[in-house]
Amino acid sequence: MNAHARLLGCGKKGMLNMEGTEFNKTKIKVITGNSAAAHGAMLCRPEVLALYPITPQTEVVEEISGFYASGELDAEVVEVEGENSAMNIITAASAAGARAFTATSSYGLVYMYDALLQAAGYRVPIVMVNVNRETPGITAVSSGQQDMISTRDSGWIQIITSSCQEILDSIIMAYRLAEDFDIQVPVMVNYDGFYLSYLAEKVEVPCRADVDGFLAPLKDQPQRPILKPGEPMGFGTHGILEGYLELRYKHSTALERAKVKFDEIDKAFERHFGRSYGGQIDTYRTADADMVLVASGSLSGTAQKVIDLKRDQGLKIGLIRLRMFRPFPRERLIETLRGKKAIGVIDRSICFGWNSGPIYVELRALSPEIGYIPMMSFIDGIANMDVSVANIERMVRILQSASEGDSYQKVTWIGMEEE
């Protein structure tokens, strides 16, 4: 931590005398993914929060309410009447200058869809946790990534995490990214409902001063536009033609910048806290691999285990864990995948109209740069169906035979089709 950051940390502490002493020291705790999210959010000192419960996210809002009640969180906490309002509240609060936070999942995420688009269009640097769950249609209180996927063109930055520690850390990094003057785009931090939300793991909970220090550089930037009483300004005024086009262009290029920025923030995080996750993508044994599996979220742990097993059997295989889905890490994926012999993509959601996985469809768009090699879509892990070691081994078998020149099926619905 630099001197300036340390100073800032101390200064803040003095100011907020209501605050307890619980988080004055870095501590190791065994907590769930939801609890990690609540801790991460609280440590970033959000000023306005809107909270509405939904399985499997509920624990996040309960725990944050607890932080507020105990005095650990000094903020405006709105116990809102629905997610649509939750997103509208934090968007406007952010426009008025607040650091703002909310958390949701599935039905809640799609219920706030109009407000989600507005938050992105208004370029408010808010952070939201989305605990991945299947969406309305067939009622399924279960895990899956369809919720996040269905908002992929909303203009948000979307990050996918895979452990309780990573959830906590990613929220801190998310504020650094969202509030960066060159970015100013809302960030959605995703993690798997049920698998990660309720899983208790060892988590290092950083102390307040360290988090303050990490976020301190945000204070040294130029001021973003803020709506203040007595200072005439229109927030979200009507714009058409060139004006609209220009805003869209700027938004889109900010997302492009966010990719490298996220890598840099990951490195800065490592310097500050000693942990890093690879930025946009996390690669595992890919350097000399012929075949690569692409996955995201909690199933990556299982996939990693299968990679080790197969490596022991002499197979040259590696894993890419996608950490950033929007913006799509094109450059880093191309760099890692160029020259490989076969690629398998595991999706936990469906790209309707393409009868394949959405992440697979997007990777296919990189074929001109990667090379026209066998690329396969594996749909698995829908509605709490476990992506087991056996399932991934089956994927690897398909991948291997395709890499050896055998004919292959482009899309496999694991669990629907017998081997």
Place this chain on the structure above:
Amino acid sequence: MTNRKGGLSKVFDYFCNEDPFAEGLSPCPGCPLELALRLLGKILGSQDLVMTGTPSCSNPVMTGQNVGAWHRLTAYCTLMTGAAANATGLSRQYRRSGQDATVVCFNGDGCAADIGFQALSGAAERGENFIYVCYDNEGYMNTGVQRSGTTPIGAKTATTPVGPKQRGKSTRRKNLPLLMAMHRIPYAATATLSHLEDFAKKLLKAKEKKNEGLAYIHLFAPCPTGWGVPTHQAIEVCRNAVRTNYFPLWEAEKGIFTLTHQVKKPKPIMEYTRLIKKYNHLKEDELERIQEEVDYEYEFLRHLTEFRKCVATKHQTAGE
């Protein structure tokens, strides 16, 4: 309008205040929205005013549809769904950061009574600190005069036309100001543009009361274009709405109701409906039905105003 001794009504003083809106606004000719907005700006003053507006007839003025905003105010453009939620977010942050602000939602009935009602009711229940002004033109006017929850029974709109099988809207209007008062918020009131002094007082009271929780003003604002009212007669329509008890003027503080304007001898509803083309098709029995609706609602309100007496004797603190 009650005159002050030896001079003009107080409301004329407000007209001397600075007008935060540009000259020549963009509503239709004769639309009372312009008067409403200008007066609101002059009364509340622009120094701490933060206005929010939705897609609606106020949109061209508030957010400058196709041109540029027509005012020098701090303004935030909301969605129809989340207007009250946006105002919540703004006012919470101003409260937290210690900035004086009068956040005002200026929305149509379509937002307030229908699509944005959840957010409005939620904000009322939580006691958010802002003013919500619903200008009621009894329909979705910006999209071309469709029915809304506050469109009255019998009224002709683009989606409740008149033909052999339909006689305008078949269900009664939602009494939104009453619903809001039933949240027992610190301040709920009705107002209209023929009674400007009353409107002005209510706005100022709302500004004061919003520090205790949500303040709500339901502003009756006829739509000359959509209702078929000559451009010079919108204010006359407002006046007759009050005289017939179609739109009584009242206020409620934490559920304690007071009539702010007593109509000694209410005129028959015909005095009101005859000015408006959207009622042209109505026959005598249909008008009687509307009269019954008006009588019922007024009687209901009158009973509510009497409730104050029981509260005063039985539970001294109920209104606190």
